[in-house]
Amino acid sequence: MTRRRDMIFAAAFAAALFAGSVAQAQSGPIRLGFSMSRTGFLAQAMPDQVNVYELWKEQVNARGGLVVAGGARRPIEFVDYDNQSKPDVSVRIYEKLITDDKVDLLLAPWGTPFHIAVAPILEKYKFPMVGNTAASVAVRQVKAGYIWFPTSAIPDRLGVELVALLKTQNVKTAVLLCNVLPFSKEIKTFLEPELKKAGIEIKLNTEYPPDVKDMTSMLTQVKQANPDAVLALAYPGDSVLYTKQAKELGIAAPFQFVAIGPSGSSYTAAVGKSANNIVTIGHWAPERSEWPGAKAFNDDYVKRFKDQPDYLNSALAWMSLEILEQAVAKVGLDKEKLREYISQTTFDTINGKVKFNGVENAITPTAFLQIQGDSPKLIWPPSIATSTFRPKKDW
Amino acid sequence: MWLDTLLSGQLLFSALVTGSLYAIVAVGLNLVYGTMRLLNVAHGDLVMGGAYLAYWSLTLLGVPPLLSLWMIGLGGALIGLALYRSMFRRLLIASADPGRVEANSLLLFFGISILVQNTIAWFATPTPRAYLYLDDVYKLGDTAMTGNRIASLVTAAATCAGIWLYLRHHVVGLALRAVIDSPLAARIVGVNVEQVHRTSFVLGFASASVAGVLVSMMEQFSPFVGFPFSIAAFIVCILGGLGNIGAGFVAALFLGVIETYGIALTSLNWRSVLLYGVFVATLLAFPQGLFGRRVRS
Amino acid sequence: MNSTAFDALLWTALLVGFAALPIFGGDYLVGIGLAAAMWLALTQSWSVLSSLTGYVSLGHTVFYGLGSYVVVVTWQQTPLAIALLGAGAASAAFALLVGLPVMRVRGPYFVILTFGLAELVKYSVLALEAEMGVSSRLLFGAPDIRVIYGLMVALAVAATALRILVDVLPFGHGLRSLRENEEAAETVGVPVARYKLFAFVLSAIVPGMVGGVMAMRSTFFEPIQAFDPTISVNIILMAVIGGGESARGPLLGVLFLVILSEWLWAKAPQAYMIILGLLLIVFVLKFPRGLAGWLADWQRARR
Numbered sequence: 001m002t003r004r005r006d007m008i009f010a011a012a013f014a015a016a017l018f019a020g021s022v023a024q025a026q027s028g029p030i031r032l033g034f035s036m037s038r039t040g041f042l043a044q045a046m047p048d049q050v051n052v053y054e055l056w057k058e059q060v061n062a063r064g065g066l067v068v069a070g071g072a073r074r075p076i077e078f079v080d081y082d083n084q085s086k087p088d089v090s091v092r093i094y095e096k097l098i099t100d101d102k103v104d105l106l107l108a109p110w111g112t113p114f115h116i117a118v119a120p121i122l123e124k125y126k127f128p129m130v131g132n133t134a135a136s137v138a139v140r141q142v143k144a145g146y147i148w149f150p151t152s153a154i155p156d157r158l159g160v161e162l163v164a165l166l167k168t169q170n171v172k173t174a175v176l177l178c179n180v181l182p183f184s185k186e187i188k189t190f191l192e193p194e195l196k197k198a199g200i201e202i203k204l205n206t207e208y209p210p211d212v213k214d215m216t217s218m219l220t221q222v223k224q225a226n227p228d229a230v231l232a233l234a235y236p237g238d239s240v241l242y243t244k245q246a247k248e249l250g251i252a253a254p255f256q257f258v259a260i261g262p263s264g265s266s267y268t269a270a271v272g273k274s275a276n277n278i279v280t281i282g283h284w285a286p287e288r289s290e291w292p293g294a295k296a297f298n299d300d301y302v303k304r305f306k307d308q309p310d311y312l313n314s315a316l317a318w319m320s321l322e323i324l325e326q327a328v329a330k331v332g333l334d335k336e337k338l339r340e341y342i343s344q345t346t347f348d349t350i351n352g353k354v355k356f357n358g359v360e361n362a363i364t365p366t367a368f369l370q371i372q373g374d375s376p377k378l379i380w381p382p383s384i385a386t387s388t389f390r391p392k393k394d395w
Numbered sequence: 396m397w398l399d400t401l402l403s404g405q406l407l408f409s410a411l412v413t414g415s416l417y418a419i420v421a422v423g424l425n426l427v428y429g430t431m432r433l434l435n436v437a438h439g440d441l442v443m444g445g446a447y448l449a450y451w452s453l454t455l456l457g458v459p460p461l462l463s464l465w466m467i468g469l470g471g472a473l474i475g476l477a478l479y480r481s482m483f484r485r486l487l488i489a490s491a492d493p494g495r496v497e498a499n500s501l502l503l504f505f506g507i508s509i510l511v512q513n514t515i516a517w518f519a520t521p522t523p524r525a526y527l528y529l530d531d532v533y534k535l536g537d538t539a540m541t542g543n544r545i546a547s548l549v550t551a552a553a554t555c556a557g558i559w560l561y562l563r564h565h566v567v568g569l570a571l572r573a574v575i576d577s578p579l580a581a582r583i584v585g586v587n588v589e590q591v592h593r594t595s596f597v598l599g600f601a602s603a604s605v606a607g608v609l610v611s612m613m614e615q616f617s618p619f620v621g622f623p624f625s626i627a628a629f630i631v632c633i634l635g636g637l638g639n640i641g642a643g644f645v646a647a648l649f650l651g652v653i654e655t656y657g658i659a660l661t662s663l664n665w666r667s668v669l670l671y672g673v674f675v676a677t678l679l680a681f682p683q684g685l686f687g688r689r690v691r692s
Numbered sequence: 693m694n695s696t697a698f699d700a701l702l703w704t705a706l707l708v709g710f711a712a713l714p715i716f717g718g719d720y721l722v723g724i725g726l727a728a729a730m731w732l733a734l735t736q737s738w739s740v741l742s743s744l745t746g747y748v749s750l751g752h753t754v755f756y757g758l759g760s761y762v763v764v765v766t767w768q769q770t771p772l773a774i775a776l777l778g779a780g781a782a783s784a785a786f787a788l789l790v791g792l793p794v795m796r797v798r799g800p801y802f803v804i805l806t807f808g809l810a811e812l813v814k815y816s817v818l819a820l821e822a823e824m825g826v827s828s829r830l831l832f833g834a835p836d837i838r839v840i841y842g843l844m845v846a847l848a849v850a851a852t853a854l855r856i857l858v859d860v861l862p863f864g865h866g867l868r869s870l871r872e873n874e875e876a877a878e879t880v881g882v883p884v885a886r887y888k889l890f891a892f893v894l895s896a897i898v899p900g901m902v903g904g905v906m907a908m909r910s911t912f913f914e915p916i917q918a919f920d921p922t923i924s925v926n927i928i929l930m931a932v933i934g935g936g937e938s939a940r941g942p943l944l945g946v947l948f949l950v951i952l953s954e955w956l957w958a959k960a961p962q963a964y965m966i967i968l969g970l971l972l973i974v975f976v977l978k979f980p981r982g983l984a985g986w987l988a989d990w991q992r993a994r995r
Contacts, residue, residue: 039513039965043521044617081961085619087917088910092723096958100720113912116830120911138830180818182914185827207822208663209815210916211623216409217659220400240525240615248532248541249405270525270615307522395532428800436925485977494746495981497800498932502976505929509969517966622921626807633804664822667815674808682797 030066030333033079033097034107035114040085042111045236048264048310049110049133052317053078055304066325069332079103087117094118098125104333108320110313112136112183115147122146128339132320133313136186144358148342150319150349153281153312155183157366159190162257163198165279165368165380166229169389171255174229175204175222177242184233184259191231203227212238215245222251229255236261243271243278247395254391255279262371264310275371277392282369284315284351285378287386293322294350311369311376319349352384404538406655412544414651415551416613418644419606420624421631422558423599428629429575429638430595432493433483433500437508438603438628439621445471445607446616447515450524460528461546464608468601475600478507479593487592508621515618525615543612554605555644558598562640567594575638630674636684646685698991699940703852706943710845714838722841726909728950729844731930733902735942736851738927740858741895743941745888746871747795750924751806754813755783755896757919759903761817764829764913772835776843776904783900784893786813791889798874807924814919821915834908843905851898855939858894867891933975935982944983 034053037046057076060066065075079101083090090109097103098121106122106129108115115134119142122129128146131139135153166174174195178188185207195202203225206218219242222230230253232242239261246256261267262280284291286298297318301309309315326347331337346355346363353363369376370389377387400406424438445467452463486499529542562568567590573581574591582588610616610624631650635642650670657669677685713725734752742748759779766775790809797805821827834840858864866887870877878884907913926949934945952971956964979986 038521039516039619041619041622043516043619044523047520047522081957082965086920087912088906091910092720092727095723096720099718113828113914113917117910117912120834136828138828141830141832180822180827181916182827185822185825189825189827206663209667209818212663212666214409214413214654214658215663216405216655217400218663220403220405220659224400236523237615244530244541244613247530248539248544250532250539266523266525266615270523270527272527272530432800482973482977486980498928499976499980501928502932502972505925506969506972506976509965509972513965513969626811626921629804630808633801637800664819668812668819671808671812671815675805675812678797678801678805678808679793682801684801687801 029075029077030068030105030328031077031079031101031103032105032107033094033101033103035081035083035090035093035097035109037085037110037114038082042085045313046110048313049317051301051305052309052314052321053107055301056318056321058304059300060325067329070329071332078107083109083114087113090114091117091121094121098127105324105328107324108132108134108317112138115139115149116142119143119147126335126339128335128342130320130323130342132316135183139359142359144343146339147359148323148356148361149359150323150351150354150356150361150364151312151316152283152361152364152366154360154366155186156190158187158281159192159194161366161380162191162231162368163194163200165389166195166200166255167198169228169255169391171200171228173201173203173225173227174231175225175227175253176202176206176231176233177204177218177222178207178233179210179235179238180207181210181235184235187233187259191233200229208238210235210238212241215241216249219245219249219251222246223249227253229253229257231257233259234261235259236264236267240267240270243267243274247271247274250395254393255389256392257368260312263312263369263376265308268371268374274395276394277370277372277390279368279370279379279389280376282311282315282376282378283364283367283384284311285369285376285386287377288352288384291350291352292348297350308375315351319351319354322349323347323354401656401659404536406659408538408540408544408548410648410651410655412548412651413654414648415548415555416606416609417627417631417650418555418647419551419602419609421628421643421647422555422640423602423606424625424628425632425635425638425640425643426571426595426602427599428632429640430571431483431487431500431592432497433504434497435504435599436501436625437504437511437621439623439625440508440511441471441600441603441621442607442610442624443515443616443618443621444511445604446611447519447524447607447618448604449608449611450526450616453526453528460608460612461550464550464605467608468605471604472597472601475596475598476593478600479596483596484589484592512618512621519618521617521619523615523617524611526611528612541613547609547613550605550609554602558602559641559644561598567591571595634674634677634684636687639684639686642684642686649685699938702940702943707849710848714841719837722837724950724954726837726841726844727954728946729841729848730902730906731926731946731950732848732943733844733851733898734923735927735930735934735946736848736855736939737895737898739931739939739942740851740855741891742928743931743937744858744864744867744871745891747798747888747892748803748928749806749895750803750928751808751810752895752899752927753919753921753923754806754810755787755899756903756906756923757810757814757817757915758783758786759900760907760913760918761903761915762900763904763907764831767829767831768833776901779904780897780901783896783903787893787896788889791892792885795885795888795892807921810919810921810924814915817919818915827914829913831908831911831913834911837909840905840909844902847898847902847905852939852943854894854898855942858891859938863887863890933979933982934984935979935986936984936988938984940987941982941984944987948983 036050037043061075065073081093108131110133112134115131131147131149135151139149239258257279262278263282268275286295327338327341331341346353355363365381368380370379378385379389427433427435448467449460452458531542533540570586571591631646635646714722738752762779762782763775866882870884930945930949934941
């Protein structure tokens with residue numbers, strides 16, 4: 001009796017599998033597809049980006065939708081799938097979005113490896129996509145054409161600009177701590193020679209694996225070295241660890257740089273006032289009056305999510321959406337027209353003007369933020385700064 | 396100067412904090428895996444659950460972690476009891492051979508793991524969470540100690556000591572050790588094996604939840620980062636000798652020592668290679684763990 | 693029909709299915725087929741060691757990762773065929789190197805040891821790359837997905853053939869006997885240590901090549917992602933779901949989990965993980981001996 005029931009169950013299951021087909025309407029809303037790491041160990045980084053996507057969708061639909069080629073507005077809807085923090089699943093998703101779901105537009109996933117992995121697919125299907133949260137010298141090796149990277153936080157420029165900033169503060173000695181993951185390691189590759197060129201003495205130079213749990217012995221050495229600057233090339237997880245343990249040991253260097261993490265609100269939630277005067281990577285702040293919409297974006301995000309946006313990732317996500325929206329408004333949904341337009345036009349974004357030279361953003365300068373009080377301020381370069389550097393005096 | 400560092404109180408404090416955390420994270424797994432051969436791959440997710448409960452207790456109810464950990468531990472115990480009654484008792488009876496029990500438990504706990512992770516993510520979003528509690532730094536001579544790390548060390552040590560004493564002196568505790576040693580012999584001498592299994596589950600889940608509270612005081616956490624805690628727990632249990640609770644404590648402290656002193660002697664570069672290298676080497680030299688007993692076949 | 697005929701039909705149908713997929717299916721379906729072929733290749737290879745000897749490996753991703761690394765490091769410097777064979781050879785060599793001491797450890801100690809070994813190799817590769825100043829490696833000019841698919845199906849066939857072959861050879865009987873009682877097997881003359889080592893090495897070859905092929909699929913190599921522990925866990929999951937004593941088990945487990953995951957993920961993108969978790973729990977309580985076990989019961993009842 002139970003076996004027959006099992007058979008029916010199995011048959012129904014199989015039938016349901018083949019019965020489900022996707023019926024797509026071609027008119028009506030514009031469909032935008034993307035993949036996100038909703039599960040897996042990268043899921044913790046994703047809200048900064050996907051929240052921005054959601055916010056944008058709500059605002060666009062409240063306006064009636066996206067303007068298409070100067071004509072009527074069409075509302076938008078998302079088609080998104082979880083890539084389980086795996087780049088090859090993400091690739092499959094984009095293939096599905098293009099060939100199976102047949103979406104009108106694509107939005108970028110989170111993270112450098114995911115962007116790079118999807119580039120060949122975009123090339124193959126001639127489908128343009130504006131990237132955002134990807135920063136690596138490797139992006140220059142991606143064939144120009146169907147993907148663009150608006151960030152200015154490219155490691156080689158970071159090395160040059162950071163040393164320039166250090167020189168203005170008369171830094172003579174530094175300590176270099178580096179997570180061996182790709183982005184931080186890349187920064188180090190370019191930072192080390194720049195430091196040597198500037199005559200800044202590197203008193204300690206260590207790397208560490210991403211799953212480090214205790215930095216006490218390393219930080220004891222740092223304290224003994226007593227440098228002017230601590231350059232912690234850390235990822236979000238170890239940036240919190242560094243800050244907490246540096247506070248415990250009372251590391252007194254006036255210039256403390258923590259590469260990734262402090263631009264987001266979960267960092268300040270984790271370390272409180274220890275975050276004060278920590279320098280980090282970022283090229284956006286809401287206070288620049290000549291950047292249209294910067295303050296409004298910040299206020300809208302805070303109102304909607306009861307949290308500050310990440311000054312790096314959230315800003316980049318929004319910029320990529322602004323670029324897409326402006327492009328669609330001008331030339332519609334035709335992929336070749338979009339590609340041409342995005343490649344050649346100067347866009348107005350919450351981060352000022354953006355123009356692409358190949359895959360890279362040629363206008364936005366490589367910049368740094370410093371947490372002052374309760375939010376990060378731009379302190380470098382002087383052309384876009386909203387404040388000036390303050391030495392770290394306490395924890 | 397290097398020798399000063401090595402002999403410093405600072406490193407000792409760090410080793411103790413890290414080691415005691417490893418110990419309390421692992422003890423629950425040692426009980427469940429050791430007595431019943433159930434592969435609890437959800438263990439780390441239970442720790443995360445405890446962390447989130449502590450977070451919500453503080454931010455939503457205003458109850459500080461050192462108070463809420465009692466309730467959270469109790470909550471963990473009740474969840475353990477419920478899971479045992481609803482699923483695992485049936486599993487232990489239904490599956491004919493121990494190999495199948497182990498395999499099925501992997502599946503069951505894996506399902507539970509997915510459920511726990513995604514339920515937390517549903518409620519809390521995957522954004523990393525943390526809170527500030529007892530984060531002033533106290534100095535004892537040259538040694539600086541953050542308040543919440545002191546609290547974690549004391550609580551973890553006390554919990555482990557409590558479990559240790561229970562196993563040594565309480566009737567059910569002794570029965571538990573008997574079951575770990577030889578389930579058949581225990582049954583023959585009249586031990587109520589089911590009661591022992593129930594107790595293991597309850598203690599296991601309770602200690603995991605309390606460990607989570609301690610983790611939440613000191614680190615950032617998010618729904619999908621429980622796996623490293625599961626790994627750490629397995630490593631500690633196996634290193635010491637499966638089912639040997641006391642040996643688990645020693646193994647945990649040993650790992651804490653490597654994490655601090657081992658690094659001080661080599662370099663932070665080698666942290667993970669050292670940790671896993673020592674683990675593999677030790678097991679190759681001592682195939683049943685440092686204090687292992689014969690593996691029940 | 694009897695068991696052997698059923699099996700023959702099963703494998704033929706499967707092969708036909710795999711062959712037909714790229715002809716009738718778009719890139720998306722081929723991607724699913726690729727995933728299925730990959731897991732089949734991995735799980736069948738794993739079962740040569742773990743199902744037959746009872747030594748459950750939770751570290752099989754180490755072979756996958758090593759194979760990936762070999763292909764990535766020799767990219768565009770050696771012909772692909774050589775690189776892939778090299779990937780398999782490197783994995784086998786590693787297994788040979790560590791096999792004897794590793795397989796003196798038994799039961800749950802072996803399980804966690806293999807896990808620790810995989811992590812050790814992962815962090816060693818990470819440290820090695822860091823020493824060389826490399827942080828990640830990109831592969832340009834990777835072959836089309838259909839080529840990758842073809843390679844993976846070939847590997848799945850090879851792994852399945854290996855499993856079926858080992859099943860019927862005296863070697864396989866020897867492995868099973870040492871699973872029952874290692875000391876007794878040794879007494880009756882089974883060369884236990886040598887057999888264990890051989891099984892370990894055999895189970896490493898195909899996963900190495902699978903890793904090499906998949907490196908071309910993701911085109912981005914980074915040690916933390918290449919030596920992903922969830923690969924090891926998933927293999928065991930599929931083997932347990934499949935259950936059974938033969939090559940049938942992994943096949944059923946792989947098909948079930950891959951089809952179920954894909955279907956859930958496409959139909960209920962927001963809740964699919966929770967549903968998957970619930971289904972796994974229900975599955976264990978309903979099919980405590982896996983799909984193959986249930987199938988065997990069903991077949992027996994029909995006779």
